[in-house]
Amino acid sequence: MINFNKVQFNYPNFKIKEVSFNIKKGEIVAITGNNASGKTTILNLIAGLIKPKKGEVLVFGKKPVCGKGIGMVFQNPDNQIIFSTVEDDIKFTLKNQKIPKQEWAARTAEALSLVHLNGYEKHDTASLSAGQKQRLVIANMLATKPELLIFDEVSVYLDPAARLEFFNLFSELKENGITIVFATNLLDEITFADKVMIVDSGEVKVLSTKQEVIKDLSVFKALNIHVPLKLEILSKIKEYSLTSDDQILNALWRKIK
Ligand SMILES: Nc1ncnc2c1ncn2[C@@H]1O[C@H](COP(=O)(O)OP(=O)(O)OP(=O)(O)O)[C@@H](O)[C@H]1O
Ligand SMILES: [Mg+2]
Structure with a gap:
């Protein structure tokens, strides 16, 4: 479902060398690695926000287009909320996605209840806490019913309870067949994944089941990852x-x- 075939990409001072991997539908994959190792770059390639210089990225068998079955949530929720009420913010997303108007109310209610923000429809988005804002951004994505959700260090603003809730949401999404790829610097969060990808200097060093990775932590030590x-x-x-x-x-x- 996500196929990287000999993907290369360049920034002036950074390279994704020649990366190949496959992620199956319904899998939850954690991408981890030190700062500047290439996690966000790989997520952007999966989302279609940047294009490979060489090789091929396929998502659902096609070149990825963010917003078309793919939802991406970034670290800072403030940059991703546009409207002044919770309800309007989600409506805007649904309108943008050309979802028929008669579905808006049901989709909004379902998405807000998944992130435990039901009852907040009329709330002022500026008055939400950082964690609530992040959950609103996630609800926005869920309302579009994506097949693939990408999270880039999203849990940073969530308190421990909200963080646990956020990851618990993953199993519900997985049951609905949604594939999830999330980048994290907090290594204990890999316990919420099925598979773990470890990146270092633009290379994928490991893509393996969580069980395999947890059994042998030496790879992290070798890469100087705490x-x-x-x-x-x-x-x-x-x-x-x-x-x-x-x-x-x-x-x-x-x-x-
Ligand atoms: N838009 C850009 N233009 C130029 N260089 C970039 C750009 N985005 C990222 N880079 C460079 O690419 C490298 C990898 O960045 P990337 O954001 O993928 O790392 P990361 O693993 O997500 O790091 P972090 O843990 O800090 O989020 C870094 O050296 C960064 O400076
Ligand atoms: Mg990053």
Whole structure:
């Protein structure tokens, strides 16, 4: 469903070297890697916001066009909200997408309830918190019923509860057959993915299942990517098949010492 075939891309000081990978429909993929490793560039290529210099990017078998079955949410929600009420902001998106007017109300209600913003229809968008704004931007995308959702470090503005809610939303979207690709610098967020892509200096170093990646964290260390304690523990639990609380506490204690 997302196919990169020997994709090359250049900025003046940066190159995507020759990247090939496939992502299947309904998969949740986390892209991680250090700052300036190329995460956003790869997301932009998937969304069709930039074109490869060589090679081919196909999404649903076609060259991607952002907004046509593909929704992308960026880090800063302020740049993505245009209208002064929640309802108007979503209506504008639906109008832009040429969705028939009779569907607007139902789509708006469904999207707002998915991000737990139902009841906020008449709210002033400027008065929303950063996390609520981010959820509105996500609702905007959901209202268009995309097949692919792309999130670029979206959870940055969300508090821990909202962040968990955001990732819990993923499983609901997945059940509806939506494919999700998200970039994150917070490594423990890879636990919300099915597959993990690790990028470094414009190259894809790893694209593997979450289980495989968590079992062996050495790749992160080799690339100088900080591994949070939570992930270390999870990895030890898997590596040594720890089951009892005592065993887990023991592993944790060894780590802290
Ligand atoms: N529009 C642009 N013009 C020129 N160079 C760019 C542009 N966008 C990104 N770059 C360069 O490409 C490299 C990769 O950037 P990219 O944004 O893909 O990294 P990233 O992994 O998303 O980083 P971060 O974790 O900081 O978001 C960086 O060196 C950056 O300076
Ligand atoms: Mg980025």
